[in-house]
Amino acid sequence: MTADADNPEFGPVVAPDPGMRAAAEARQLQLTKPPGSLGRLERIGNWIAACQGQCPPKLLERPRVVVFAGDHGIARHGVSAFPSEVTAQMVANFLAGGAAVNALARTAGATVRVVDIAVDADTDERVSDHKVRRSSGSIDREDALSEDEVRAAIAAGRAIADEEVDSGADILIAGEMGIGNTTPATVLIAALTDTEPVAAVGRGTGIDDAAWCRKTAAVRDALRRARPVLADPVALLRVAGGADFAAMAAFLAQAAVRRTPVVIDGVVVTAAALVAERLAPGAGDWWIASHRSPEPAHSLALKHLRLEPPLLEFEMRLGEGSGALTALPLVHAAVATLAEMATFGDAGVSGSSDT
Amino acid sequence: MTADADNPEFGPVVAPDPGMRAAAEARQLQLTKPPGSLGRLERIGNWIAACQGQCPPKLLERPRVVVFAGDHGIARHGVSAFPSEVTAQMVANFLAGGAAVNALARTAGATVRVVDIAVDADTDERVSDHKVRRSSGSIDREDALSEDEVRAAIAAGRAIADEEVDSGADILIAGEMGIGNTTPATVLIAALTDTEPVAAVGRGTGIDDAAWCRKTAAVRDALRRARPVLADPVALLRVAGGADFAAMAAFLAQAAVRRTPVVIDGVVVTAAALVAERLAPGAGDWWIASHRSPEPAHSLALKHLRLEPPLLEFEMRLGEGSGALTALPLVHAAVATLAEMATFGDAGVSGSSDT
Numbered sequence: 001m002t003a004d005a006d007n008p009e010f011g012p013v014v015a016p017d018p019g020m021r022a023a024a025e026a027r028q029l030q031l032t033k034p035p036g037s038l039g040r041l042e043r044i045g046n047w048i049a050a051c052q053g054q055c056p057p058k059l060l061e062r063p064r065v066v067v068f069a070g071d072h073g074i075a076r077h078g079v080s081a082f083p084s085e086v087t088a089q090m091v092a093n094f095l096a097g098g099a100a101v102n103a104l105a106r107t108a109g110a111t112v113r114v115v116d117i118a119v120d121a122d123t124d125e126r127v128s129d130h131k132v133r134r135s136s137g138s139i140d141r142e143d144a145l146s147e148d149e150v151r152a153a154i155a156a157g158r159a160i161a162d163e164e165v166d167s168g169a170d171i172l173i174a175g176e177m178g179i180g181n182t183t184p185a186t187v188l189i190a191a192l193t194d195t196e197p198v199a200a201v202g203r204g205t206g207i208d209d210a211a212w213c214r215k216t217a218a219v220r221d222a223l224r225r226a227r228p229v230l231a232d233p234v235a236l237l238r239v240a241g242g243a244d245f246a247a248m249a250a251f252l253a254q255a256a257v258r259r260t261p262v263v264i265d266g267v268v269v270t271a272a273a274l275v276a277e278r279l280a281p282g283a284g285d286w287w288i289a290s291h292r293s294p295e296p297a298h299s300l301a302l303k304h305l306r307l308e309p310p311l312l313e314f315e316m317r318l319g320e321g322s323g324a325l326t327a328l329p330l331v332h333a334a335v336a337t338l339a340e341m342a343t344f345g346d347a348g349v350s351g352s353s354d355t
Numbered sequence: 356m357t358a359d360a361d362n363p364e365f366g367p368v369v370a371p372d373p374g375m376r377a378a379a380e381a382r383q384l385q386l387t388k389p390p391g392s393l394g395r396l397e398r399i400g401n402w403i404a405a406c407q408g409q410c411p412p413k414l415l416e417r418p419r420v421v422v423f424a425g426d427h428g429i430a431r432h433g434v435s436a437f438p439s440e441v442t443a444q445m446v447a448n449f450l451a452g453g454a455a456v457n458a459l460a461r462t463a464g465a466t467v468r469v470v471d472i473a474v475d476a477d478t479d480e481r482v483s484d485h486k487v488r489r490s491s492g493s494i495d496r497e498d499a500l501s502e503d504e505v506r507a508a509i510a511a512g513r514a515i516a517d518e519e520v521d522s523g524a525d526i527l528i529a530g531e532m533g534i535g536n537t538t539p540a541t542v543l544i545a546a547l548t549d550t551e552p553v554a555a556v557g558r559g560t561g562i563d564d565a566a567w568c569r570k571t572a573a574v575r576d577a578l579r580r581a582r583p584v585l586a587d588p589v590a591l592l593r594v595a596g597g598a599d600f601a602a603m604a605a606f607l608a609q610a611a612v613r614r615t616p617v618v619i620d621g622v623v624v625t626a627a628a629l630v631a632e633r634l635a636p637g638a639g640d641w642w643i644a645s646h647r648s649p650e651p652a653h654s655l656a657l658k659h660l661r662l663e664p665p666l667l668e669f670e671m672r673l674g675e676g677s678g679a680l681t682a683l684p685l686v687h688a689a690v691a692t693l694a695e696m697a698t699f700g701d702a703g704v705s706g707s708s709d710t
Contacts, residue, residue: 032448033455034436034560039649039670041681081389081707089704093387098697100388107684107691205389206707294394312685313664315394326396329462329684330667336462342453349444352436352561 008154008234011257013282016050024049030343045338051261056339063110064169065321068176070118070244073138075180079215081206084179088121100318101175104325118243130156136242139184140221143239150238150246157250165258172255174248175321176268185271187222187240189297191230192274193304202295233278248272256283263324264289267298274301290327293317363509363589366612368637371405379404385698400693406616411694418465419524420676423531425473425599428493430535434570436561439534443476455673456530459680473598485511491597494539495576498594505593505601512605520613527610529603530676531623540626542577542595544652546585547629548659557650588633603627611638618679619644622653629656645682648672
């Protein structure tokens with residue numbers, strides 16, 4: 001790894017092109033529909049035009065989902081309804097095409113890449129080239145990662161974003177799989193939004209009251225360890241995140257540096273996004289929120305990132321990028337109307353009597 | 356037209372299969388995801404399985420949009436921001452593929468049929484075989500239709516539903532185009548939900564305050580004419596609807612009779628749906644609401660039909676079926692996950708520790 005790749009600093013984020021957004025707003029008024037009548041679809045289309053720096057925008061032809069898989073030491077302490085072995089089993093399920101992310105990607109016209117960042121098992125060589133370590137430290141009592149590991153994970157996430165953008169991805173989704181990962185997600189969000197554990201901890205994949213109490217205690221203990229490093233996003237990922245979180249945060253930051261829009265998924269990805277905004281200020285201008293999960297921390301993070309309201313309110317809480325993939329066709333619809341509709345002039349349709 | 360085709364009575368509506376819904380609920384628990392974690396997508400998928408009478412459900416391969424075009428006499432009285440000639444111009448735009456409905460249908464994998472039910476102009480022969488008349492009476496002062504016309508319009512809507520189902524449509528959308536049509540829509544909804552005009556009238560395609568006052572007065576006058584026939588849905592369509600409304604209501608009723616699910620669009624289609632539920636009680640079990648428009652009457656009708664919450668809250672107010680087409684991919688996503696995901700057993704993934 002070169003010194004440059006190992007540097008956790010990100011290049012500057014340029015905002016989506018405001019001139020092209022204005023051009024898109026003007027074009028919306030010429031399309032054969034009453035002004036503003038496509039509502040939120042118009043705003044999404046205008047944003048994509050600004051991201052692409054062209055109006056009308058191109059249809060999105062290469063949406064790409066990257067699923068970041070990693071285990072978490074905290075899962076040994078009874079914070080999840082599922083055992084850690086499920087992480088590796090689900091990686092195999094992704095590769096076999098049998099998971100929600102696969103079905104949803106086929107439907108939405110996206111392709112799926114799986115990367116093992118920190119699965120606590122040996123996985124298929126097709127997914128392990130960016131592996132940083134097995135699992136992460138139990139963040140209620142120890143750092144998730146060493147200094148070298150957090151830098152390696154950030155380098156991995158950045159490299160993955162670069163690989164995808166260089167391969168032509170025109171919209172990106174980060175997904176995740178990792179038993180126990182809503183616990184560090186909740187810690188990162190509670191830390192960065194200054195929220196008490198009881199107001200942030202949810203039911204994850206479906207835990208009972210006793211597990212909720214254990215999870216809340218773990219979040220409290222991890223928060224105590226996280227607060228001293230709050231001002232340093234790399235240290236925060238090292239102490240209270242994990243290799244998968246560091247890679248996702250870097251992926252989201254680098255996507256913005258590379259001027260590529262991202263559809264943000266659920267609580268775990270949004271936690272990484274909160275840190276990414278610290279790594280690369282302004283990155284959030286390149287993101288749209290897909291859905292609101294029942295995890296209280298998700299709403300806290302969306303609000304903090306000014307990504308409300310999300311596109312959907314479907315009570316989804318699966319992860320894998322499933323919420324973002326479900327919402328992706330809404331972005332396609334927005335782009336299609338802006339790119340393909342006829343103007344009043346082209347179609348010979350009379351305009352509104354006040355214009 | 357045979358006596359049978361001219362009979363405004365509808366066959367019985369059989370509810371979507373409750374046994375198949377239960378089978379789908381059971382299957383959801385076997386798929387490789389935490390129980391319930393796909394949230395609303397699971398309920399949509401289960402509903403489609405019940406509609407199809409099979410689990411896992413088939414992917415929806417022939418979604419079909421039928422756009423019902425018709426003019427309204429009330430449009431002469433300053434209730435719209437656009438002149439009536441736009442209805443025929445937009446029919447031409449639909450046929451040329453340049454309207455929102457065309458762009459959205461391409462994106463969502465649907466095909467579009469346009470039918471001129473009552474356009475106040477001569478239209479292309481490809482769309483005029485079900486034409487009932489030119490325009491409809493100005494409902495603030497006269498009946499929209501004669502007895503013969505309302506029966507012909509109902510027969511047209513029913514025949515169109517039959518044609519589409521017989522041609523293999525597996526999910527249907529009614530769309531509409533007609534300058535002035537939010538006025539009769541508001542009258543029908545205010546009448547059937549017992550609402551005062553000021554609480555029901557919205558801005559339609561974007562009218563100013565003076566036009567809003569004219570529209571509210573027209574709704575008030577039409578409501579006075581509608582109330583005596585409230586108990587008779589055919590008479591209500593004749594007095595206060597229009598040929599396009601009668602055809603849409605019949606289309607929606609017949610789709611349910613033919614056991615075909617429908618994604619419901621905005622305020623105009625939902626007004627027709629309110630009447631359709633009177634024509635064929637139980638029809639609403641075959642419908643899902645796509646979005647909530649800013650028209651107050653739309654929310655009134657969705658609530659009355661127990662179709663809340665709609666899938667999207669995007670402030671769309673275009674019509675044409677645009678809201679339903681924007682939401683259609685969400686139904687595809689729901690079906691794809693239920694139909695294509697692997698089970699825990701198939702994938703060798705461990706279940707939750709409490710099961």
